[in-house]
Amino acid sequence: MSKETTSRINVLKTYKLYIGGAFPRTESGRYDRQTNAKGDLVANICRASRKDFRNAMVAARKAQRGWAARSAFNRSQILYRMAEMLESRSATFERALEDAAGYKKKDAAAEVATAIDRLVWYAGWCDKFTQLFGNTNPVASAHFNFTFPEAMGVVTVLAPKSAPLLGLISTFAPVIVGGNSTIVVVDNDAPTIAIELAEVLATSDLPGGVVNILTGRRDELTPHIGSHMDLDAIFAVGSDKDEERALSIAATESIKRTKFIDDRSASEWRDADAQSPYMILPFIEFKTAWHPIGGVAGGGGAY
Amino acid sequence: MAPGPRPLRCTSKDTPVTAKKTTKSKKTTKPPGSDTPHALLYGDLWDYAPAPESTGHTRFEKKYGHFIGGEFVAGKDHFKSINPATEEPIAEFASADAAMVDKAVKAARKAHKVWGKMRGSERAKYLFRIARMIQERSRELAVLESMDGGKPIRESRDVDIPLVAAHFFHYAGWADKLEYAFPGARVSSVGVAGQIIPWNFPLLMAAWKIAPALATGNTVVLKPAETTPLTAMKLAEIIAEAGLPPGVVNIVNGAGKTGAAIVDHPDIDKIAFTGSTDVGKIIQRAIAGTGKRLTLELGGKGANIIFADAAIDQAVEGIINGIFFNQGHVCCAGSRLLVQESVHDEVVAKLKLRIESLIVGDPLDKNTDIGAINSKEQLGRIKALVDAGASEGATMHQSSCALPDRGYFFRPTFFTGVSQSHRIAQEEIFGPVLSVLTFRTPDEAVAKANNTPYGLSAGVWTDKGSRLFEMAGALRAGVIWGNTFNKFDPTSPFGGYKESGFGREGGRQGLLPYLEVR
Incomplete structure (x- = not known):
């Protein structure tokens, strides 16, 4: 009997999409090649189609009401849980940033650390932004009147090109803090990291469908995103003029809300001003409610 | 504001607008x-x-142009505004073309250099002044509002005009307190706002648009609806008498074409529109990709x-x-x-x-x-x-x-x-x-x-x-x-979800459309 070699071969991971809490392949069967800085193949990643987006839209819509209906405290704990899960996998993400995205060790560690801290930071906003943005209104008539923020609904995030981990977290976290569900479209040089992150989300008690992640080609998907009649808002990072114009025009059909912001460099995404409660603001609706105040005999404003 | 409880009857009122008696x-x-x-x-x-209500005490011109750079300027292509209760013309109003709108935008841009830098406490006093002058002339404004738009005097007198004054009064007080409105954020004015308003609450909509814009240091070009431009011209008169720096508020008359000239003007930073959802969509489309900010209050x-x-x-x-x-x-x-x-x-x-x-x-x-x-x-x-x-x-x-x-x-x-x-x-x-x-x-x-x-x-x-x-x-x-309906207040944010538009008017949230928040 000949002698067997002892070396073993790695098990490669198949990277799929993240829709409704599950990891389906793209229905289109198409793929894009992700290579590292040296040009070696990292993975064949899914090239999401219009149909995948529509499936994600259905999942996001289904999940949104339940997510918004959860207590703010519960949403807060779930975002915090994401941070916990990310912390326990920090070494994995650091290595992934180095191997797949060509980060230096120091930068990889900084991005992962900031990403975890940012999740913790936004986790804390879940039960606070309502008080920051809402208020009672001293109307001149005998009514109790108050204004409070509500979720907008389903928001598509066109994620930054840079900072494959932190860019994602910095953009979808403020969206879901407000009770929205989201479809994150990832078109960057290391989309495998987004799917690694999906594995974190899938094990963080986050209800399926609250965050959906599609890898693929942004320019191919944006026309369908802009014109989808059930989508409430679009949060686009780093759009050029043409994309901004095309999305804005398509958005008019159902009066979608749009928010365009510039992309940042990977290190700028780590800056303190890359997180703000005012990132929550574009994705909430203000609701104002009135009710008459009765005139109880002997009642009055002051005693 | 509601039609109150009253004896059961079907009216056939003897008023200047005569009606035939019905069989009762x-x-x-x-x-x-x-x-x-x-x-x-x-x-x-x-x-x-x-x-x-008598109309004898009201004053207005037979022919109006526009209000630009602090002055009433003559215009062309006049149209008549009709009293819908009598079908008789009240006055004539010019239609601003793109060149006239450009003149107004230039005046607003120039004024923004002054108004945007003015201390908030001073801006506030101008707005308080406007609020007071509206109160002083509220009877005249109410009568004109009812003549031009057809709404019952009881509503223009008890709802519209008091809310107009209150709106200016409320936002006046914000002008020097903006740094407290949004904790942790730095705020600044947007620039020149183009504002297009409807005919259902002519002066109230003008107040909803102008007051928060001015409080936050913006200057405006406003277009009233072509069927109800009269009280906007009276407001221009008040604004001039209040001594606002020229160009802070510019009012151009006209119909859809004038509105389009405002929407399409390259030097306008923000559009605020109240009107139909169809027109709102046209506006959203027209400014797509221009970087102009937009708020829509639609159907x-x-x-x-x-x-x-x-x-x-x-x-x-x-x-x-x-x-x-x-x-x-x-x-x-x-x-x-x-x-x-x-x-x-x-x-x-x-x-x-x-x-x-x-x-x-x-x-x-x-x-x-x-x-x-x-x-x-x-x-x-x-x-x-x-x-x-x-x-x-x-x-x-x-x-x-x-x-x-x-x-x-x-x-x-x-x-x-x-x-x-x-x-x-x-x-x-x-x-x-x-x-x-x-x-x-x-x-x-x-x-x-x-x-x-x-x-x-x-x-x-x-x-x-x-x-x-x-x-x-x-x-x-x-x-x-x-357990109530149709209540409005300057402190109470108003605005829609979905295809009713976006942005709020009223209260603290009503400042947001006119501020850069960083």
């Missing part, structure tokens, strides 16, 4: 729609004496939801106020009545009775509940949709009251047997026409209420607090009125 005798025993005979409807024993098809446990008499008053306030020319009107099945017949009977007692006629008469439809075109749109309601199979109920011989009037109307797919349940009628639908469970009420592309307002009538909160949370609309 039939109601002395059994008014239409009433299941219980009334022994005596004392309103049938006498008529209301005419109580017209609505508000649901007014009546639960069986509600105080029915109060709810009926709320329904009446919800749909007949300002002839139903209200974007947040409660134009879809969702009534719980078990009280449907009772509510409908009371509604039939109640619409008979609404006084339709001369807007300037202090007894009038429902004034003139704003324009011939609008009257045509209302009639077309009412015809559609009838032809689609809904049952029409209309007041039997007489209408004046002249002017644009429409009887208070409601439809029963309306299904969700009917045009009168889906499209904004913007007139005194109510569609009645029914529901059994709260879930069904929510589903039906939310089953429209709009999301501006909703009303809920119930005696049960927990249900009210539940409904308030589940309804997708920007303003929820619980």
